[in-house]
Amino acid sequence: MAGAFGLKGCQKIRGPQLRNLLEAKDFILLDCDGVIWHGETAVTGAAKAVSSLIRHGKHVVFVTNNCTRPRESYVHKFCRLGFTDVMLEQIFSSSYCSALYLRDVVKVRGQVYVMGCDGLRTELEGAGVPCVEEADEAGATIYDCALAADVKAVLVGHDDKLTFLKLAKASCYLRDPDCLFLATDNDPWHPLSGGRILPGSGSLTAALEVSSGRKATVIGKPSRFMFECISSQFSGAEPAKCLMIGDRLETDMLFGSNCGLDTMLTLTGVSQLEDAHEYRDSELSANRGLVPDYVVDSIADFLPAFEEVDEQSD
Incomplete structure (x- = not known):
């Protein structure tokens, strides 16, 4: 579809071209942090x-790798920040999709050991996926702590209370070749104010991959599974009718490329136009999936296009 509006490769788009693109799409997939909000703003x-x-009349779907909160909490955040017409079924987080993967795809029979926040556990438990309860006494070590006998999967997400004991336990469970090794996402870091960063789920996954000698199956972006979740729940969500909008080339643009979607980079988050140009001009074929089809300064650039449509219909 990109060829209908211009050659693939960071096309800055606005006005009539943006309006024509939006009219050709039925589903708009939006990343959250860096695209529609920054933290609580x-x-x-x-x-x-x-x-x-x-x-x-567009089907707006939110696809986020943030696994720290359940979808119900996201609904409250949307409303709190002024997005008052967003409903639960529009939200696809890596924690929700991880729960669907464990329940519906692999049909896990046993407990899941979770390295992640309470929000991830809440999403799993809401889907009926049993999680190992952490009940270690203070001062317990891997030498003397209890290990659950029926762990069939290890799931790694963002964990701001990560301990060496958690890492050691997960490594022990993964010695069983029949124990699944899953990660909510592979985001390496997240930006904070003042130029600081927060290590992401991908950094924790990398540590466990080294200690276990295994590679994790990633559920969230850029894996195709998140789009499979969307297409299974929304009739007509075909790749040609979808536009993926995000702020991170290595996650959002690659996700769209992996799923056959047109992609749009918004410059309100992590990646900037110079980064996209660098991938576009690279001789490495692997970098092609990181190049957005289109670029806008902000999702607010959509507003003039809608105003023109409204004026024409008056």
């Missing part, structure tokens, strides 16, 4: 843009 114009998409 909405990107200027983002709430109005999302409402306009929905009002113009």
Whole structure:
């Protein structure tokens, strides 16, 4: 579809071209942090843009690798930040998709050992996936702690209370070749204010991959499974009718490319235009999937396109 509007490769798009692109798409997939908000602050114009998409009949779906909160908590955050018309079924987080993968795809029979926040556990338990309870006494070590006997999967997500004991336990469980090794996502880090960063799930997964000698199956972006979850729950969610909008080339753009979707980079988050140009001009074929089809400064750039449509319909 990109060829219909211009050659693939970081095309800055606005006005009539942006309007034509949006008219050709039925499903708009949006990353969250860096695209519609930064932490607890909405990107200027983002709430109005999302409402306009929905009002113009678009199926808006939110795809986030943030696994720290259950979907119910996301609904409250959307409302708190002014996105008042977002419903639960529009939200696909890596924690929710991990729960679906364990319950519906591999049909895990046994407990799951979770290296992650309480929000991840809540999502799994809501899907009926049993998790190992952490009940170690203070001062316990891998030499004397209890290990559950029926662990059939280890799931790694963002864990701000990571301990060496958790890492050691997970490594022990993964010595069983029949124990699945899953990761909610492979994001290496997340930006914080003041130029600081927060290590992401990918950094924890990497540590466990070294200690276990195994590679994790990644559930979230850029894996195709998140799109499979969406297409299974929304009739008509075909790749040609979808547009993926994100702020991270290595996650969002690669996800869209892996799933056969047109991709759009918004410059309100991690990746900038110079980064996209570097991948576009690279001689490595592996970098092609990291190049966005289109680029906008902000999702708020959608608003003038909608205003033109509304004026024409008056």
